[in-house]
Amino acid sequence: MRENIKKLFGKNKIARKVRQAAKWLDGKFYGCAQPPLAICVLKGSVFFFCDLVRAMRVPVQIDFISVSSYGDGKQSSGKPEITRLPSAEISGRDVIIVEDVVDSGLTLAATKSYFEEAGAKSVVCVTLLDKPSRREAPVSADFYCFTAGDEFVVGYGLDFAQKYRDLPYVGALEN
Ligand code: IMP
Numbered sequence: 013m014r015e016n017i018k019k020l021f022g023k024n025k026i027a028r029k030v031r032q033a034a035k036w037l038d039g040k041f042y043g044c045a046q047p048p049l050a051i052c053v054l055k056g057s058v059f060f061f062c063d064l065v066r067a068m069r070v071p072v073q074i075d076f077i078s079v080s081s082y083g084d085g086k087q088s089s090g091k092p093e094i095t096r097l098p099s100a101e102i103s104g105r106d107v108i109i110v111e112d113v114v115d116s117g118l119t120l121a122a123t124k125s126y127f128e129e130a131g132a133k134s135v136v137c138v139t140l141l142d143k144p145s146r147r148e149a150p151v152s153a154d155f156y157c158f159t160a161g162d163e164f165v166v167g168y169g170l171d172f173a174q175k176y177r178d179l180p181y182v183g184a185l186e187n
Pocket residue numbers: 056081082088092111112113114115116117118119120163164165166170171172
């Protein structure tokens with residue numbers, strides 16, 4: 013079955029916001045002795061991540077993590093667990109967590125503590141989408157591109173039951 017999807021943010025709007033996020037990161041890490049380590053939280057942030065690191069002028073290194081918490085539905089299935097760890101040494105590094113959505117905040121709380129406990133020098137989070145009204149954990153992204161309300165969004169990496177990640181725009185599922 014194909015759900016109805018209401019387009020929210022198109023290609024150009026996304027590209028503009030990605031450039032702003034990259035500029036913000038460039039300002040933050042300009043002149044750093046060691047390149048920051050940008051972490052792609054698989055799979056949802058993959059396209060945002062690739063566009064973002066390529067729009068930055070400051071050199072970065074990249075790595076990947078996976079966090080499990082969602083099944084095939086729209087609700088979180090409890091405590092997030094990091095199921096794929098980064099291969100880079102984290103101790104002493106400036107870490108940029110690149111998220112797709114900060115919703116309840118439970119995933120970001122878990123990933124932030126992972127990097128802090130692993131000895132990161134600093135940890136910031138850039139997210140494509142922020143859903144402030146749904147927060148359960150006391151965390152927030154340091155930079156967000158868009159905000160959404162209590163709606164389920166798909167496209168540009170975001171999925172519903174693994175569908176719609178390949179859409180070039182971000183849209184809301186209509187029910
Ligand atoms: P949180 O732990 O509740 O903040 O959820 C974070 C993760 O849930 C995100 O990284 C997404 O993978 C997923 N998620 C939350 N809301 C949405 C949505 O509207 N569309 C697709 N994925 C979502």
